[in-house]
Amino acid sequence: MVASKFLAEAAAMSGYCSQAFASYGALRRGGKVESYIRISETPVQPHCKMYEPDCVVLMDETLVSDEDVLTGLKEDGKVLINSPKPGKEFQAMESFEVYTVDAYRIANAKGLVLPGGMPVINTTLLGALLGVFEMIRFEDLQEVIREGTPKAEKNIECALEGKKQLLGPSTDIASGEVSLLRDAESVSSGDRYPVYDPEKTARCDRCQICYILCPSLAVSFQEDPFELHVNKQVCTRCGICIEECPRGAISWGRGEDD
Amino acid sequence: MIKVITGNDAAGYGAFLSRPDVVCAYPITPQSQIPEQLAKFQAQGLLKGKFVNVESEMAALGYVTGASIGGVRVFTATSSQGLAWMHEGLHWAAGARLPIVLVNVNRPMGAPWNLTCDQIDSLSQRDTGWMQFYCESNQEILDTVIQAYKISESLSLPSMVCLDGVYLSYLSETVEIPDQDVVDRYLPAFNPSYKIEGGGWKLYDIFPPDQNAYAGDFMGNRYELHKLESKCLERTIACDEEFRAAFGRGYLPVEEYCCDDADLVVVMSGSAVGTARNVVDRMREEGWRVGLVKIKMFRPFPKELLRKTLQDRSKVVVIERDLSPGQGGIFHQELKWALSGTANVSQVYGFVSGLGGADITPALISKAVHFAINSDQSPDEVIWLGLSERENIDEYDRKAVTIR
Numbered sequence: 146m147v148a149s150k151f152l153a154e155a156a157a158m159s160g161y162c163s164q165a166f167a168s169y170g171a172l173r174r175g176g177k178v179e180s181y182i183r184i185s186e187t188p189v190q191p192h193c194k195m196y197e198p199d200c201v202v203l204m205d206e207t208l209v210s211d212e213d214v215l216t217g218l219k220e221d222g223k224v225l226i227n228s229p230k231p232g233k234e235f236q237a238m239e240s241f242e243v244y245t246v247d248a249y250r251i252a253n254a255k256g257l258v259l260p261g262g263m264p265v266i267n268t269t270l271l272g273a274l275l276g277v278f279e280m281i282r283f284e285d286l287q288e289v290i291r292e293g294t295p296k297a298e299k300n301i302e303c304a305l306e307g308k309k310q311l312l313g314p315s316t317d318i319a320s321g322e323v324s325l326l327r328d329a330e331s332v333s334s335g336d337r338y339p340v341y342d343p344e345k346t347a348r349c350d351r352c353q354i355c356y357i358l359c360p361s362l363a364v365s366f367q368e369d370p371f372e373l374h375v376n377k378q379v380c381t382r383c384g385i386c387i388e389e390c391p392r393g394a395i396s397w398g399r400g401e402d403d
Numbered sequence: 404m405i406k407v408i409t410g411n412d413a414a415g416y417g418a419f420l421s422r423p424d425v426v427c428a429y430p431i432t433p434q435s436q437i438p439e440q441l442a443k444f445q446a447q448g449l450l451k452g453k454f455v456n457v458e459s460e461m462a463a464l465g466y467v468t469g470a471s472i473g474g475v476r477v478f479t480a481t482s483s484q485g486l487a488w489m490h491e492g493l494h495w496a497a498g499a500r501l502p503i504v505l506v507n508v509n510r511p512m513g514a515p516w517n518l519t520c521d522q523i524d525s526l527s528q529r530d531t532g533w534m535q536f537y538c539e540s541n542q543e544i545l546d547t548v549i550q551a552y553k554i555s556e557s558l559s560l561p562s563m564v565c566l567d568g569v570y571l572s573y574l575s576e577t578v579e580i581p582d583q584d585v586v587d588r589y590l591p592a593f594n595p596s597y598k599i600e601g602g603g604w605k606l607y608d609i610f611p612p613d614q615n616a617y618a619g620d621f622m623g624n625r626y627e628l629h630k631l632e633s634k635c636l637e638r639t640i641a642c643d644e645e646f647r648a649a650f651g652r653g654y655l656p657v658e659e660y661c662c663d664d665a666d667l668v669v670v671m672s673g674s675a676v677g678t679a680r681n682v683v684d685r686m687r688e689e690g691w692r693v694g695l696v697k698i699k700m701f702r703p704f705p706k707e708l709l710r711k712t713l714q715d716r717s718k719v720v721v722i723e724r725d726l727s728p729g730q731g732g733i734f735h736q737e738l739k740w741a742l743s744g745t746a747n748v749s750q751v752y753g754f755v756s757g758l759g760g761a762d763i764t765p766a767l768i769s770k771a772v773h774f775a776i777n778s779d780q781s782p783d784e785v786i787w788l789g790l791s792e793r794e795n796i797d798e799y800d801r802k803a804v805t806i807r
Contacts, residue, residue: 149575150407150575153407153575153576153577154406154407157405157406157407157577161577162576162577163407163576163577164574164575164576164577165407165574165575165576166570166573166574166575167573188540188577189576189577189677190540190677190678190680190681191677191678191681191765192539192540192567192570192571192574192674192675192677192678193570193675193678193762193763193764193765194762194764196764196765196766
């Protein structure tokens, strides 16, 4: 959301007409959010979602396993993935130009991290994206970041670093400093879902905090025997239920079969 | 100044630049950012008017109604269930001839609960006597709020400026924010021809003494309200011309796009018009003589303009984001009524789409157009566009074929 607005603002400062639009269920950090950015020399007319993008940015590598993310991407389309691996390793995407940047590592290194330990990667990816599309001036992005973020200097450093460390489509697999130091728990939850662990059932005192706090109404109960279910169709994997359960009775898992 | 802002911000800027004396709005998704922004401007000392917090939408409209009777410029904004809660006050404001400007962010009416977009909330208020304007882009929202004050104050009639929830309210795009002094020249301070000051007045006093409308001539009041129709259209066009001269852009009550030689014309209203422009461009490249008509002004319904634009087309395709259950789309009904007296009645196809925030995609629009191109006669009922897993247009296509 924020990243798309920043990009649209930077594009406008560089003299383009731009539009940013997000599609989401209940908006929570960590949940899956799609946003669409249109940049044009003439006024942007459509007010709908995007079905044929020129470029797709995946802000978390786990999204690669989502079959829908590249649907409609044009034949000569570009993909930018937040990943320590070079683009060539994503073999299923070999028909596209795949760029990568290790945004989690950069944000961690610059200390741009939320109190819970989650690195903030928006500006790093935007910096990298300006390396892919050179039509938008870096100074403009810098200006937008300065006006729009509380930790402006750190964010600008991240954007600069993102642009510098962008790996192009032809980067060899062997070369490049690939770091896998990323803490898996600190990143978004990918294809994992909250699971009510039967072994921890005894801990649950049926306080229903998970049910009350779920922004997507994905949690439901069954009486006799007592069971808690998370609807995978609705869950945005935001992790609030896991975080807030006072008894630790919910944890990440593969989710229930449909 | 060019800024990338959301539709809600655009509405807020439009209100701010119009220098309202009283702002009173109760927050509701997806409108909340409008009062938030105006409250911020007020806290920063930029907005000189009063910002009043109230406990509900009904109270908000009540407050601005009172202020408007006192002869000051007022602003309020709401959405969906909030607008419905204002319902009785809406009738009152129009009957009392108060130039209130209300921004409504179009959101469906529950149940089922839905926080996204369709236009049934404001279309359900079509008989209240308010003027209604539907916007296509964020720039148009900002500009229309400013225009609405000028139109409303010259007619003593309230205006509802409508924008699509989510598709405009939360969508950011480049908007030119005009300079305050240019707006001030276009929209001078409100100078009402009649107002009530001080205490001790009675309900009868809200009209000038020579009108005596409340006490004796209710039907006369309604007659005047009804007869305003042509004046509303005239004033809207005149205010827009003046706006064009001052700001270099404008919006007609009924706008034609690529219509000169078009056999088939798509009729739409709201944010999806922009999407349809691209579809028309693409189909033109493929050689189809297709045009687009945007209805910006829905109340009063600009029937003469629409007749003139649409009467000699072979087919008219209405695509809309609302439904009168059991009857069909509201724009479709109104348009058929408007065209019913014309010499060559066009075939009018009524498509209902995008309810509850469903996307009206370029693919759906072009599907609807091709459906109309390929059929001999427009069906008597609503055609569902993009209805998942139930009766959909493909199925309808087959049925239509068997009927023929």
